[in-house]
Amino acid sequence: MIDLTEVTKIYRRGPEEIQALKGISLGIAAGEFAAISGKSGCGKSTLLHIIGGLEPCTSGRVVVDGRNLARLPDLELTRFRRDRVGVVFQSFNLLPLLTLEENVALPRVLQGISYSQAREEAGHWLQEVELAHRRGHKPHQVSGGEMQRAAIARALINRPAVLLADEPTGNLDSATAGQILELFARVHRDWRQTVVLVSHAAEVAGYADRLLSMQDGVIL
Amino acid sequence: MKLFLFRLSLSHLTEYPGRTLLGILGIALGTAVYLSISLAAASSLKSFQAGVTAVAGKAQWRLKSPGSPLNESLFARVRRLPEVKAGAPVVESVLEFTGPRKGPVLLLGIDPFSERPFRNYDFQTGTGLDREAWLQFLTQPGAVLVSDRLAAQKGLKVGDPLPVLVGPARHTLKVAGVFHSPSGLYPLEGSLLLMDLAGAQELLDRVGQLDYIDLILKGDGDQAASRLARELPPGVDLVRPGTQGRQLEGMVASYRLNLTVLSAIALFVGMFLIYQSVTLSVVRRRREIGLLRTLGLGRGQVLLLFLAEGLASGAVGGLLGLGLGVVLAQSALALMTHNLSSLYAPVQATEVVVQTRLLLQAWGLAVAATLIAAWIPAREAARTRVRAVWYREELEERLQNRSGTFGVLGLLALALAGFFAVLRFGSGPSLPSFAAAFLILLAFALFTPFAARNLGERLQPLLRRLLGPPGDLGCRYLSGSLSRSAVSIAALACALGMLIAVAVMIGSFRQTVNSWVTRSISGDIFFGPAIFSTAAYDHYLPREILPGLQKDPDIQDIYLYRCVRLPFKDRFLLVIGGSFDVLAKYGGLWFRQGDTQRIMQEVGGESHGVPADTAARPTAPGSPKPNPPYPPLEKGGNSSPLSRERKSPPLLKGDLGGFFGSSKTVESNTDYRKQETENRKPAVVISEPLAETFGYKEGDILALPTPAGVQKLKIAGVFYDYRTDGPSVWMDIRQFRTFWPDTRLNAVRLYLKDKTKIAAVQARLQEAYGSRYRLLTVSHQELRQGILKIFDETFALTYTLEGVAVVVAVFGIITTFLVLIMERERELALLQALGASRGQILSMVLVESGLASFLSFVLGALCGSLLSLLLIYVINKQAFGWTIQLHWTPGIYWQTLVLVLALGLLSGAYPAWRAVQPHLAAILKEE
Numbered sequence A: 001m002i003d004l005t006e007v008t009k010i011y012r013r014g015p016e017e018i019q020a021l022k023g024i025s026l027g028i029a030a031g032e033f034a035a036i037s038g039k040s041g042c043g044k045s046t047l048l049h050i051i052g053g054l055e056p057c058t059s060g061r062v063v064v065d066g067r068n069l070a071r072l073p074d075l076e077l078t079r080f081r082r083d084r085v086g087v088v089f090q091s092f093n094l095l096p097l098l099t100l101e102e103n104v105a106l107p108r109v110l111q112g113i114s115y116s117q118a119r120e121e122a123g124h125w126l127q128e129v130e131l132a133h134r135r136g137h138k139p140h141q142v143s144g145g146e147m148q149r150a151a152i153a154r155a156l157i158n159r160p161a162v163l164l165a166d167e168p169t170g171n172l173d174s175a176t177a178g179q180i181l182e183l184f185a186r187v188h189r190d191w192r193q194t195v196v197l198v199s200h201a202a203e204v205a206g207y208a209d210r211l212l213s214m215q216d217g218v219i220l
Numbered sequence B: 001m002k003l004f005l006f007r008l009s010l011s012h013l014t015e016y017p018g019r020t021l022l023g024i025l026g027i028a029l030g031t032a033v034y035l036s037i038s039l040a041a042a043s044s045l046k047s048f049q050a051g052v053t054a055v056a057g058k059a060q061w062r063l064k065s066p067g068s069p070l071n072e073s074l075f076a077r078v079r080r081l082p083e084v085k086a087g088a089p090v091v092e093s094v095l096e097f098t099g100p101r102k103g104p105v106l107l108l109g110i111d112p113f114s115e116r117p118f119r120n121y122d123f124q125t126g127t128g129l130d131r132e133a134w135l136q137f138l139t140q141p142g143a144v145l146v147s148d149r150l151a152a153q154k155g156l157k158v159g160d161p162l163p164v165l166v167g168p169a170r171h172t173l174k175v176a177g178v179f180h181s182p183s184g185l186y187p188l189e190g191s192l193l194l195m196d197l198a199g200a201q202e203l204l205d206r207v208g209q210l211d212y213i214d215l216i217l218k219g220d221g222d223q224a225a226s227r228l229a230r231e232l233p234p235g236v237d238l239v240r241p242g243t244q245g246r247q248l249e250g251m252v253a254s255y256r257l258n259l260t261v262l263s264a265i266a267l268f269v270g271m272f273l274i275y276q277s278v279t280l281s282v283v284r285r286r287r288e289i290g291l292l293r294t295l296g297l298g299r300g301q302v303l304l305l306f307l308a309e310g311l312a313s314g315a316v317g318g319l320l321g322l323g324l325g326v327v328l329a330q331s332a333l334a335l336m337t338h339n340l341s342s343l344y345a346p347v348q349a350t351e352v353v354v355q356t357r358l359l360l361q362a363w364g365l366a367v368a369a370t371l372i373a374a375w376i377p378a379r380e381a382a383r384t385r386v387r388a389v390w391y392r393e394e395l396e397e398r399l400q401n402r403s404g405t406f407g408v409l410g411l412l413a414l415a416l417a418g419f420f421a422v423l424r425f426g427s428g429p430s431l432p433s434f435a436a437a438f439l440i441l442l443a444f445a446l447f448t449p450f451a452a453r454n455l456g457e458r459l460q461p462l463l464r465r466l467l468g469p470p471g472d473l474g475c476r477y478l479s480g481s482l483s484r485s486a487v488s489i490a491a492l493a494c495a496l497g498m499l500i501a502v503a504v505m506i507g508s509f510r511q512t513v514n515s516w517v518t519r520s521i522s523g524d525i526f527f528g529p530a531i532f533s534t535a536a537y538d539h540y541l542p543r544e545i546l547p548g549l550q551k552d553p554d555i556q557d558i559y560l561y562r563c564v565r566l567p568f569k570d571r572f573l574l575v576i577g578g579s580f581d582v583l584a585k586y587g588g589l590w591f592r593q594g595d596t597q598r599i600m601q602e603v604g605g606e607s608h609g610v611p612a613d614t615a616a617r618p619t620a621p622g623s624p625k626p627n628p629p630y631p632p633l634e635k636g637g638n639s640s641p642l643s644r645e646r647k648s649p650p651l652l653k654g655d656l657g658g659f660f661g662s663s664k665t666v667e668s669n670t671d672y673r674k675q676e677t678e679n680r681k682p683a684v685v686i687s688e689p690l691a692e693t694f695g696y697k698e699g700d701i702l703a704l705p706t707p708a709g710v711q712k713l714k715i716a717g718v719f720y721d722y723r724t725d726g727p728s729v730w731m732d733i734r735q736f737r738t739f740w741p742d743t744r745l746n747a748v749r750l751y752l753k754d755k756t757k758i759a760a761v762q763a764r765l766q767e768a769y770g771s772r773y774r775l776l777t778v779s780h781q782e783l784r785q786g787i788l789k790i791f792d793e794t795f796a797l798t799y800t801l802e803g804v805a806v807v808v809a810v811f812g813i814i815t816t817f818l819v820l821i822m823e824r825e826r827e828l829a830l831l832q833a834l835g836a837s838r839g840q841i842l843s844m845v846l847v848e849s850g851l852a853s854f855l856s857f858v859l860g861a862l863c864g865s866l867l868s869l870l871l872i873y874v875i876n877k878q879a880f881g882w883t884i885q886l887h888w889t890p891g892i893y894w895q896t897l898v899l900v901l902a903l904g905l906l907s908g909a910y911p912a913w914r915a916v917q918p919h920l921a922a923i924l925k926e927e
């Protein structure tokens, strides 16, 4: 499903160069739940963004779901992000203007399906994350855990090939974090969803198939 | 502690330099425009006042006859009266330099031996004014003394020739010496010539006449004055010198007030910018405020913090504005003196007098405006609960919920505006109507949140269907970010409203003037020394010309025109004598009510004029113009069978007043007097501005001061008049000459037999008289063009002021979108991460900014249309007495729509385009 070979990423800030990824080769099979951990600044988010097509790599080959991301034109890349990837962020990143239901429906709407159908599906996914009763609320009216559950529903509504999560529990207390991790595990278990999850939390080990640890831009 | 906090504020100002700069610039521009107008107005009036004071000198009293010269013999008589300590006879006229040195110059004809107690001009004996020059001044025709300032300005030396126009006639004066005014005050910025009285009388064709006599009385001034007044012949008034300045001030008060109010609009729009800027800063710093409050900062301190931020922008912007305003005042002054000179009286102010009072006033206004604008969001900030996680969306929701209340408040403001619009105190421009204008602007500003919210919500389903997600989200963003966008939309709407209102008003006015010229000014050729410069009341048609015109075979009829200007209450009044029988024949004057023909006959046509059935029926307002406009009349008007039957002597063209030695006309004059004694008050017509300014109606009696004493005149009709030089009274010229017994004419209108010969006759007249005189021969078409040109020049300043307000508002809309989109960078990146394409994001932003601009336009157009009605039917009517016919000008609506949409879309597209450029990840990186 995910196939990286010799991927590097260099950030240039004026004359200064920061090498965030230093030649990463990695394969993640379909249906696998991979957890990445490592010290702050070791390049976890960068790696995740490159897999999700949010950021180009400097060199190397990135193949996700059969697509070579480096070769994809902008429009294709947009379509790839829209149809094949679901992303969950640490700070939830819901659109404050939209209700939870509308937030969840957004990727489907962007695909161009009808609003009523998108909302219906969103309702279904909100039920999956046990938020059906909150569907009409705006993000600022619900708790952090609820926001993150809505964000997960949004990431799943397109039935993406890969679900990427960047420290999804970083802003939550440990009890809520447990619920969220449980949700990821369930998704992985029930639908054989490929999941790549970045986390500092030790308890993630209990849910993932595979543990990867990074240090200073390389996978150990 | 405090200092530290303000440093925090300051750092916020510098953190977003673009936004801060635009806010400051907006205030600066507003202040600058306001200041420049008030400086220019003050400078030109001050210069005029200085002139009046300089000419009055130490005179306590002045003898004048309304609109006419005094007999010279009066001076000798008055001088001998026991009350009079000193007296000085004066003739004066504004001449015009010709040749390389242009511009107006005031000529004072004085008696140097009587002058000393009054003006005490220093005839500098050292600089060439020796015995010989002195002798020359007294004896040589055309010898003048020039002021030292004029000599310096124009590089004049003793012996230099000075080519000038005296009325229409070309003369060459000679510099006999230079004088100095110890008071330092000069009229017309030093453009002053002194001439010996006798020489000046001859030059001005006023032999045996004086314009006024200045007096210093003995003992108790007022008692002596009242004793003196009793000894004066009828028609001679004893007045205080210097009232002239006050009358000019009264006359230009409306002009000035209109400009001041217009210039304040830019500042008003600038207030929105400051409000906007402080609101954004409050919204952005909400976390910081919460934190500071937990750390023990009081409510008052929070309020102060944000007020200080607004104040800093206001103070700096105000200061910048002061500098800019002084610079701008120079150009405003040039435009204004040009306007005032062509509209009212010669004014020649070239230097801006920078008055500290006006500077402080403008700066204070800027600071006050920013404080008010900053106060509202600062209060909002101060209300923040301690430790509360304050989401922007809470503020948005509060605003959305309150938008209905705002709308109701807006309706109340509109109702109040309607009330003020019908309210009226006294004469002249009144404050309630300006308050009404302000309330209309306010009302539409208050409608904005409601309108933005509803527009967004209503259009959402439609745009969703049409454009998909971008349409949907664009609408949501419009109705969901009122706290940031509503103010800019309101500011732009206000500026556009003013622009549209002023454009519709000016457009309607121009159309009205245009059709007025067509409908109520008849004549093929207008011939005289000063056709357009209505301020030249003492410019006469040379005497030799009229007989020549009467003999001219191409000319069918001649309309005689005589005009004087006299002080009347706190204004100047024009009294005009014209050939009413010619008017009755060819049409002219456009009465607001009553039967034109009957009015014309009542004023002059009945006993002397042409029989009604041969006369053209002048068009009444609203009825179509007859075609052809001038029905044929037999030459001289005396071969018509009806005329022959009449007992009164046959009518000769142009020979109506009969002051050219014909005995027949003396008879006709006695006829006139007889009518008066038969207890019938002479009838006149008055202009609408006169009626409106002083509240006269048809049928009222007007008490008019004349050299023949105060006359009671019946107002037979009120006609539309758009001359800018003030209210006027029109009467038949024979009537006029019973009050002002002279034979002068200011101009004539010629009616030709063959309309195709207009150009040929014009050329012939120029050839015959052009070398000796400067006379204008203007065709009807040229007259119309000339009048419209003056019209456009008059409103150039108005348009400029409006333009500035729009520029300020455009600043607002640009900042708003820059900030709005930049703040949303993260959300836009998120949308991209979720799979929105760049095109979708761009079109979403364009939907939002397009709708916002469109809304500004709609609100502005509605507000502008209402305001234009107010301007046309209330403010202008009150200020100038003009009835303006409303002419809808759709052009201005289209133009503003295109302008606003283009600007709005561009100012949204630019930041949106920038937002979709960088890599998403960089923006999405966790905080």
Ligand SMILES: Nc1ncnc2c1ncn2[C@@H]1O[C@H](COP(=O)(O)OP(=O)(O)OP(=O)(O)O)[C@@H](O)[C@H]1O
Binding pocket: A011, A012, A013, A018, A019, A020, A039, A040, A041, A042, A043, A044, A045, A046, A047, B922
């Ligand atoms: N836009 C950028 N410009 C320059 N350097 C960057 C940028 N983004 C990341 N970096 C650098 O790249 C390195 C890797 O960053 P990355 O965000 O991937 O770390 P991380 O492992 O996610 O850390 P954390 O656990 O704190 O989130 C860091 O040294 C970071 O400073």
Ligand SMILES: [Mg+2]
Binding pocket: A044, A045, A046, A166, B926
């Ligand atoms: Mg990270």
